[in-house]
Amino acid sequence: MFASSLRTGLRSSPFLRSAASNFSYRNKHTLILVRHGESTWNLENKFTGWVDVPLSPKGHDEVIEAGKLIKAEGLEPDVAFTSTLKRAIRTLWHVLEQTDCMWIPVEKSWTLNERHYGALQGLDKQQTVDKFGKDQVLVWRRSYDVPPPVVDRSSEWHPSNEKKYSSVSFPDEFTESLSTTLDRVLPFFNDTIAPQLKSGKTVIVAAHGNSLRALVKHLDSIAESEIAELNIPTGTPLVYNLDEDLRPIKQGGCIEPLQGRYLGDQDAIRARIEGVKNQTK
Amino acid sequence: MILAGRRLGSAPSLNRLAVQHCSAVLPLHYVYHNPLPTSSGASRPISSSSKLFSDDKPFTSLNQNTPFTLCFLRHGQSTWNRDNRFIGWTDTPLTADGVLEARVAGQILYKSGLMFDEAHTSLLRRSIRTTNLVLMETRQEYIQVNKSWRLNERHYGSLVGQNKKEVVEQFGPEKVKSWRRSWDDPPPPMESDHPYWPGKDMRYRNMLEKIPLAESLKDTRARTAVFWDETVVPSLKEGKTILIVGHENNLRSMIMRLENIDPKDVINLSLPRAVPLAYKLDADLKPIPRPDGKLDEATGFLNGVWLGGDDAVKKVLERDHKQVYDTSITENLETGGKWTTWRNWMEFAIGETDPNQSANSAHSEEDDQINDETRGKGADH
Numbered sequence A: 001m002f003a004s005s006l007r008t009g010l011r012s013s014p015f016l017r018s019a020a021s022n023f024s025y026r027n028k029h030t031l032i033l034v035r036h037g038e039s040t041w042n043l044e045n046k047f048t049g050w051v052d053v054p055l056s057p058k059g060h061d062e063v064i065e066a067g068k069l070i071k072a073e074g075l076e077p078d079v080a081f082t083s084t085l086k087r088a089i090r091t092l093w094h095v096l097e098q099t100d101c102m103w104i105p106v107e108k109s110w111t112l113n114e115r116h117y118g119a120l121q122g123l124d125k126q127q128t129v130d131k132f133g134k135d136q137v138l139v140w141r142r143s144y145d146v147p148p149p150v151v152d153r154s155s156e157w158h159p160s161n162e163k164k165y166s167s168v169s170f171p172d173e174f175t176e177s178l179s180t181t182l183d184r185v186l187p188f189f190n191d192t193i194a195p196q197l198k199s200g201k202t203v204i205v206a207a208h209g210n211s212l213r214a215l216v217k218h219l220d221s222i223a224e225s226e227i228a229e230l231n232i233p234t235g236t237p238l239v240y241n242l243d244e245d246l247r248p249i250k251q252g253g254c255i256e257p258l259q260g261r262y263l264g265d266q267d268a269i270r271a272r273i274e275g276v277k278n279q280t281k
Numbered sequence B: 001m002i003l004a005g006r007r008l009g010s011a012p013s014l015n016r017l018a019v020q021h022c023s024a025v026l027p028l029h030y031v032y033h034n035p036l037p038t039s040s041g042a043s044r045p046i047s048s049s050s051k052l053f054s055d056d057k058p059f060t061s062l063n064q065n066t067p068f069t070l071c072f073l074r075h076g077q078s079t080w081n082r083d084n085r086f087i088g089w090t091d092t093p094l095t096a097d098g099v100l101e102a103r104v105a106g107q108i109l110y111k112s113g114l115m116f117d118e119a120h121t122s123l124l125r126r127s128i129r130t131t132n133l134v135l136m137e138t139r140q141e142y143i144q145v146n147k148s149w150r151l152n153e154r155h156y157g158s159l160v161g162q163n164k165k166e167v168v169e170q171f172g173p174e175k176v177k178s179w180r181r182s183w184d185d186p187p188p189p190m191e192s193d194h195p196y197w198p199g200k201d202m203r204y205r206n207m208l209e210k211i212p213l214a215e216s217l218k219d220t221r222a223r224t225a226v227f228w229d230e231t232v233v234p235s236l237k238e239g240k241t242i243l244i245v246g247h248e249n250n251l252r253s254m255i256m257r258l259e260n261i262d263p264k265d266v267i268n269l270s271l272p273r274a275v276p277l278a279y280k281l282d283a284d285l286k287p288i289p290r291p292d293g294k295l296d297e298a299t300g301f302l303n304g305v306w307l308g309g310d311d312a313v314k315k316v317l318e319r320d321h322k323q324v325y326d327t328s329i330t331e332n333l334e335t336g337g338k339w340t341t342w343r344n345w346m347e348f349a350i351g352e353t354d355p356n357q358s359a360n361s362a363h364s365e366e367d368d369q370i371n372d373e374t375r376g377k378g379a380d381h
Helices: A014-025 A057-072 A086-098 A125-132 A134-142 A178-198 A209-220 A266-278 B013-025 B028-032 B096-112 B125-137 B164-171 B173-181 B217-237 B248-259 B310-325 B337-350
Strands: A029-035 A079-082 A106-108 A203-207 A238-242 B070-074 B118-121 B144-147 B242-246 B277-279
Touching: A029 A057, A029 A086, A029 A178, A029 A209, A057 A086, A079 A086, A079 A178, A086 A106, A086 A203, A086 B125, A106 B144, A125 A134, A178 A203, A178 A209, A203 A209, A209 A238, B070 B248, B096 B125, B118 B125, B118 B217, B125 B144, B125 B242, B164 B173, B164 B310, B173 B310, B217 B242, B217 B248, B242 B248
Parallel strands: A029 A203, A079 A106, A079 A203, B070 B242, B118 B144, B118 B242
Antiparallel strands: A029 A238, B070 B277
16 A cells, blocks of 8 residues: 555655645544553552552553553554543553654543442452342443442542542542443533544543543444443454544444544454453352 | 442433432332343433533642652663663664663662652653653553654764774873763764664654754753753743653753753753653752752762762763773673672662573563552651
């Protein structure tokens, strides 16, 4: 292909680079979503939420690979967004290093954090199933708008007890469902991310399972019953080409119900999407 | 329904949040019997201006444990630092030793108790990666990091890429010292067909006319002064504690202005890599003198405090000087035996270094206690 054969040469010349991007990506606005790599608590099978756990060694490798896939695709982010949780931030650092885009502006917002898991944070998933029953845990994990039990201000997991959230007012009793997560993700997308996309910038968002679910639900108009079951595999770039109104332009190779396309080995990706469903069986 | 202490926003969705919380505070068996929601298909319209949680509490700095509000930090060793070449705007990566230097700096900051509200750095990967590694060690990855070309290293003109000692042999130590450290003697300009011409780089595509062909310290200061006045001053006046991770000459230009160092004296000011330099500032953002009333012993110019001690800095600056100017020394002082003093200090600060430590791996092996008690309670300054 014309664009791909000139790819390496284009990077060194700003003029040719912008001409080629007009050629390949005219009228498209590119959004790259990356869910952070495996964390240490994924390994330990604990409810994580806002607990600021690091990536596991495998998680680091996963997201370095994600960065290489994005670079091989010829994508060059212009601006990046991520949460205030280190597993997503370090995911972004790796991706930007691999794509030679370490210099782009990065904005971090708690509104892109993972869903807060309330009083379940820190608990082992299997033990929680043993204690409350499989069905109840399934409701907490996979319903759209039933949140887990709250934490109050005496809990170490209440956001008011973490300095990094000191500028934000949280209710005395706090927890989140996918629905309430979406309620804080979407305003940030509309107010802050969307204008960047509309101006033609390639945007990369490094975030979490539920905050990305919120985004794709909005982009792809996915039903509430479907979104809670949708698994977005870790460390796998998901690329959207959007039109001027930021509606996805459907691409070949999408996996329903998404209109964005994953980068990487498609069979392995499908297998992973199926595999996450088995975590609390 | 207990809502005391909650600030209510204006969005209608907040009432739904209230209902959620009510159902969540009911005894568990009530929740257990709630059926799973049925599909409604359509996406609920979200007001783009709805803010569930007010983000407008008056600002309080995260830095409550130390009196410092400003910290300068030069990046860790990059490949061309190791190879003793003039770098300028060339985007050289950190070496494995440079990663360790940055991590040591981060450990020193963590132990000092200093916490930052925001960080500023250049567009160059050696300082960006240093910033990331420092924030990793201080458990502050979440703060905003702003990147600006105005914090890029001074542009070294046609010297970029050349070996410093060879240039000294060619032009003599006095001339090279003048190019490197004087106030207004710029190196010879870089031509646009130079192999390291920054105009070829994507990141400068919207500012091609601003790329200098060469800079004296005076030229660099002109651009950092804009950055200082437009970005640093407002942040400091807001009460923020800020970290500036940058490059030797660029930092010299800002420190010179802050400390009011005379242009004819600034030729004698050099800065070591990866040693935090912390400042207490008064209401006019002027440096408050050190407790002993003296200037630092490493450079003799500064009211700032080297976190890590003046002695270590002195040794590093002596090594740096020899590396460039002492043509009787043929070995590379950035690597090898004479470096053990620094390495010992590194091992003291962060424990035994893994000989297989890869420069690509940006994570620390023993992670991460979410525990502010392990953070230092503040320097005794």
